[in-house]
Amino acid sequence: MSRPTGNTRLKAARVAAGYNSQQALADAFTRTAPQLGIRGLAVGVRQVRRWESAAPPWPQPDVRRVLTNLLGQSMEELGFAPPWGPEGSQAETTRRGPSVAPLTNHRLAAVPAQSVAVIQPTSIARDFEAVTRSHRHLYWSVAPATLHPAVLEHARLGCALLPETANPGRRTLAAALAESYLLAGxxxxFDLRQPDQASDTLLRALQAAGEADDPLLGSAxxxxxxxxxxxxxxxxxAxxxxxxxxxxxxxxxxxxxxWAWLDAVEAECETRCGNTRTALHLxxxxxxxxxxxxxxxxPAWMDWFSPxxxxxxxxxxxxxxxxxxxxxxxxxxxxxxLPPKSDKQRTVVFGDLAAVEAAGSRPEEACGYAFQALDQLAITWYATGMDRVREVRRTLTPWQNEQCVRDLDDRLYDWGTTVSALQR
Incomplete structure (x- = not known):
C-alpha cells in the first residue's frame, strides 16, 4: 500500500513512546535487543528512516520482536505489510470488519490506513463527528464509568468506517476518531486513574490525528x-x-x-516534579x-481550559x-x-483549599473544604478530586483525634464512599 507521506503509524508510535527522533529509537533498539536475549543486533538512523518511508521493508523476526516490545503494537499496527500479502493480517481484518473485543479486556482497535474500496456516503463523517461532539458534552455530567465504554465503542466504529471513507470526509472522520480516543484517554x-491504559489509548488518538493530518489535535x-x-x-x-x-x-x-494551556500542562508537570519556581514562571x-x-x-474540542x-x-x-x-x-x-458545568474541577479546587488550610494548621477549615469536595464527588465522580481529599487527610494526621477529623474519616470511609472508590 502506498503512503505518500510515509509510514505515519510508526512515526506516531515512536513519538508517543517518547522517542522524539529517529536516532532515539535506533539507540533504544540497540539497548533493548540484548535485554531480550538477542546478541549482536543493532540498527542506525538510516534503517529507521527506511521503516518510516512510504514502503517500509518487512523486518526479520528478531527485529520484529524488538520493535513490538519497544512500541507495544503489532507489526501491522506499526504500518508494516507482511510479504505474503494482507490475508490474515490485522489491517485486512479491520477492512473486512473487525471483531470487537470485550470491553472488560480494554483492547483497542487499531487505527487503519486508507483502503482501496470506498463504500460509505459522504455524510458518514459528519454523522460520526456529531456523536463525538455529543460525547464531549456528556463528559461533564455523565459518570465516567458509564460514558467510557460508549466512547470506546464509538471509536471502534470509527476504525471500521475509516478505510471505507474517501477524502475530504476521511480526514473529518479521522479527526473525530482522534478526539474520541483523546476523550477516552x-x-x-483523570477520572479512573488508569495511566497505563490511558497511555495506550492516547497512542491510538495520535495515530488517528496523523491520519487526519491535524497538528493541533496531535499537539493536544x-x-x-x-x-x-x-x-x-x-x-x-515529561x-x-x-x-x-x-x-x-x-x-x-x-x-x-x-499556547497558554501548553504552558499550564508543563507547569503542572514541573510542579509534580518539585520545580515550583519553573512552574510559576510558565x-x-x-x-x-x-x-x-x-x-x-x-478548536471547539478544547473545552477543558479557560482563564x-x-x-x-x-x-x-x-x-x-x-x-x-x-x-x-x-x-x-x-x-x-468556575462555570456551573465545571463540577469536576470544583472538587479539585475544594481539595486544594483544604490542603492550604491544613498546611496553615487550620484543621477545621481544612475539613470543611474536604466535606464540600466529597459532597461534589457524590454527584460527579472524579478520581483526581478524590486523590486531593486523600492527600489532605494524610496531612491532617497531627489532628486525627480532633472531632472534625474524625467526622471527615466517618464521611471518607462510609459505606457509599468506600465501595464507590473501590469499584473505580
Missing amino acids: RIEF ILAHTAFIPGWAGEHEA VEGMVAARTYARRGPASAEF IDHAEDTLATGSEHAT ARLAAFKGNTQLKAGHLPQARATLVQVLEA
Missing part, C-alpha cells in the same frame, strides 16, 4: 501523554513530551488559549499569552511552593469564576 487518566494528545510521566515525577520524559507537543502546535494555527507566561491574545480561534482553570493550576502550584496566602486568594477566586 482523558477519562482513563502529546501534551496529555506528557501528563502521565509528569504526574509520576519522571521529569525527563519534558520530552512537551517538546513534541509544542513542535506540533507550531505546525498549526494555535490560538493564544492553546504560568506567568501563560497569563501574558492570554492577555496578548491572537488572531487564531481555539479560571489556568488560575486553578496557579493556585495548586502556589500551594506546593508554600505560598499559602497567595494560594488561598487565587483558589477562592477560582471557585467564584
Whole structure:
C-alpha cells in the first residue's frame, strides 16, 4: 500500500513512546535487543528512516520482536505489510470488519490506513463527528464509568468506517476518531486513574490525528501523554513530551488559549516534579499569552481550559511552593469564576483549599473544604478530586483525634464512599 507521506503509524508510535527522533529509537533498539536475549543486533538512523518511508521493508523476526516490545503494537499496527500479502493480517481484518473485543479486556482497535474500496456516503463523517461532539458534552455530567465504554465503542466504529471513507470526509472522520480516543484517554487518566491504559489509548488518538493530518489535535494528545510521566515525577520524559507537543502546535494555527494551556500542562508537570519556581514562571507566561491574545480561534474540542482553570493550576502550584496566602486568594477566586458545568474541577479546587488550610494548621477549615469536595464527588465522580481529599487527610494526621477529623474519616470511609472508590 502506498503512503505518500510515509509510514505515519510508526512515526506516531515512536513519538508517543517518547522517542522524539529517529536516532532515539535506533539507540533504544540497540539497548533493548540484548535485554531480550538477542546478541549482536543493532540498527542506525538510516534503517529507521527506511521503516518510516512510504514502503517500509518487512523486518526479520528478531527485529520484529524488538520493535513490538519497544512500541507495544503489532507489526501491522506499526504500518508494516507482511510479504505474503494482507490475508490474515490485522489491517485486512479491520477492512473486512473487525471483531470487537470485550470491553472488560480494554483492547483497542487499531487505527487503519486508507483502503482501496470506498463504500460509505459522504455524510458518514459528519454523522460520526456529531456523536463525538455529543460525547464531549456528556463528559461533564455523565459518570465516567458509564460514558467510557460508549466512547470506546464509538471509536471502534470509527476504525471500521475509516478505510471505507474517501477524502475530504476521511480526514473529518479521522479527526473525530482522534478526539474520541483523546476523550477516552482523558477519562482513563483523570477520572479512573488508569495511566497505563490511558497511555495506550492516547497512542491510538495520535495515530488517528496523523491520519487526519491535524497538528493541533496531535499537539493536544502529546501534551496529555506528557501528563502521565509528569504526574509520576519522571521529569525527563515529561519534558520530552512537551517538546513534541509544542513542535506540533507550531505546525498549526494555535490560538493564544492553546499556547497558554501548553504552558499550564508543563507547569503542572514541573510542579509534580518539585520545580515550583519553573512552574510559576510558565504560568506567568501563560497569563501574558492570554492577555496578548491572537488572531487564531481555539478548536471547539478544547473545552477543558479557560482563564479560571489556568488560575486553578496557579493556585495548586502556589500551594506546593508554600505560598499559602497567595494560594488561598487565587483558589477562592477560582471557585467564584468556575462555570456551573465545571463540577469536576470544583472538587479539585475544594481539595486544594483544604490542603492550604491544613498546611496553615487550620484543621477545621481544612475539613470543611474536604466535606464540600466529597459532597461534589457524590454527584460527579472524579478520581483526581478524590486523590486531593486523600492527600489532605494524610496531612491532617497531627489532628486525627480532633472531632472534625474524625467526622471527615466517618464521611471518607462510609459505606457509599468506600465501595464507590473501590469499584473505580
